[in-house]
Amino acid sequence: MYRTCEVMENRPVCEGFMRVKLAVGDMAKGALPGQFVMVKCWEGNAPFFMRPFSVNNADASAGTMDLLYKIVGCGTGLMQKLAPGSEMRVMGPLGSSFKIEAGAARIALIGRGVGAAPMRYLAQKAAQGGIAVHVYLSASKEEYLFDKAAYERLGCKVNTTVDPARLVTAYFEADLARHRFDAAYVCGSNRLMRDIKRLMDTYRFAGYASLEEHMACGIGACKGCVCTVRDENGDEHYEKVCKEGPVFAIERLVK
Numbered sequence: 001m002y003r004t005c006e007v008m009e010n011r012p013v014c015e016g017f018m019r020v021k022l023a024v025g026d027m028a029k030g031a032l033p034g035q036f037v038m039v040k041c042w043e044g045n046a047p048f049f050m051r052p053f054s055v056n057n058a059d060a061s062a063g064t065m066d067l068l069y070k071i072v073g074c075g076t077g078l079m080q081k082l083a084p085g086s087e088m089r090v091m092g093p094l095g096s097s098f099k100i101e102a103g104a105a106r107i108a109l110i111g112r113g114v115g116a117a118p119m120r121y122l123a124q125k126a127a128q129g130g131i132a133v134h135v136y137l138s139a140s141k142e143e144y145l146f147d148k149a150a151y152e153r154l155g156c157k158v159n160t161t162v163d164p165a166r167l168v169t170a171y172f173e174a175d176l177a178r179h180r181f182d183a184a185y186v187c188g189s190n191r192l193m194r195d196i197k198r199l200m201d202t203y204r205f206a207g208y209a210s211l212e213e214h215m216a217c218g219i220g221a222c223k224g225c226v227c228t229v230r231d232e233n234g235d236e237h238y239e240k241v242c243k244e245g246p247v248f249a250i251e252r253l254v255k
């Protein structure tokens, strides 16, 4: 079931990217970092399916949720035209969330471009819990290092790169030599995910990745969003990114 929510703001962040703030009421209270919502802001069936977006931020006391989005096609093209006061149908929050282990003292958040959208909310929850948060962002341009100022306001230590020759995980690896990290959270790039898997084997920390797949239903009914995962015996099987994911333990992923 979806809820009809009022658009409070819908502003450009930089060329081709927008952030929409929605009045979602108590849906904000239930939102966990890493979860997503399915949205629809058009009448009729074109496009047919709702579109998935990560929770970029949620404020339980204000009853608001932010979505950071790239304008890529039909649905996001219609989203960008939404004026404050207009309505959007929102289903969620959906899917699995980033696990923060009890007693975690230091974590790493690693993301690329708009793929890092869910990290903002994770940083907020972790920082509120007194956890030291190191953020590693990469992008093709400075303006795509989304939410950098917000991370700094939260007290996170932020490393960035826009240099294709300099992987952001190099900064993380240098920090791993100095500090013990309890977990790393990755999204926005399979290459980053593979690099973190390599570091997990050497430095022994928990790793979680958020996956993106094309989604139709968003609730586990159509089986159109499967990925291959391993169970504890090493046997491979399919799981649905919308239902068992989008967040998976990295060691379970077959990529």
Ligand SMILES: Cc1cc2nc3c(=O)[nH]c(=O)nc-3n(C[C@H](O)[C@H](O)[C@H](O)COP(=O)(O)OP(=O)(O)OC[C@H]3O[C@@H](n4cnc5c(N)ncnc54)[C@H](O)[C@@H]3O)c2cc1C
Residues within 6 Å of the ligand: 036, 047, 051, 052, 053, 054, 055, 067, 068, 069, 070, 071, 072, 073, 074, 075, 076, 077, 114, 117, 118, 211, 212, 213, 214, 215, 246
């Ligand atoms: C769990 C999840 C969370 C997401 N969170 C965000 C987010 O926070 N911000 C954001 O900007 N985007 C996010 N996305 C991607 C977003 O859902 C798509 O960009 C959006 O659905 C495109 O809709 P459209 O109608 O504008 O594009 P379409 O007209 O449907 O497609 C335009 C182009 O985008 C590609 N595309 C569409 N959907 C996806 C997808 N899921 N993955 C990869 N390529 C796609 C199409 O292949 C096509 O080339 C997320 C996707 C998932 C599955």
Ligand code: FES
Residues within 6 Å of the ligand: 214, 215, 216, 217, 218, 219, 220, 221, 222, 223, 224, 225, 226, 240, 241, 242, 243
């Ligand atoms: S989108 Fe339908 S099962 Fe995942």
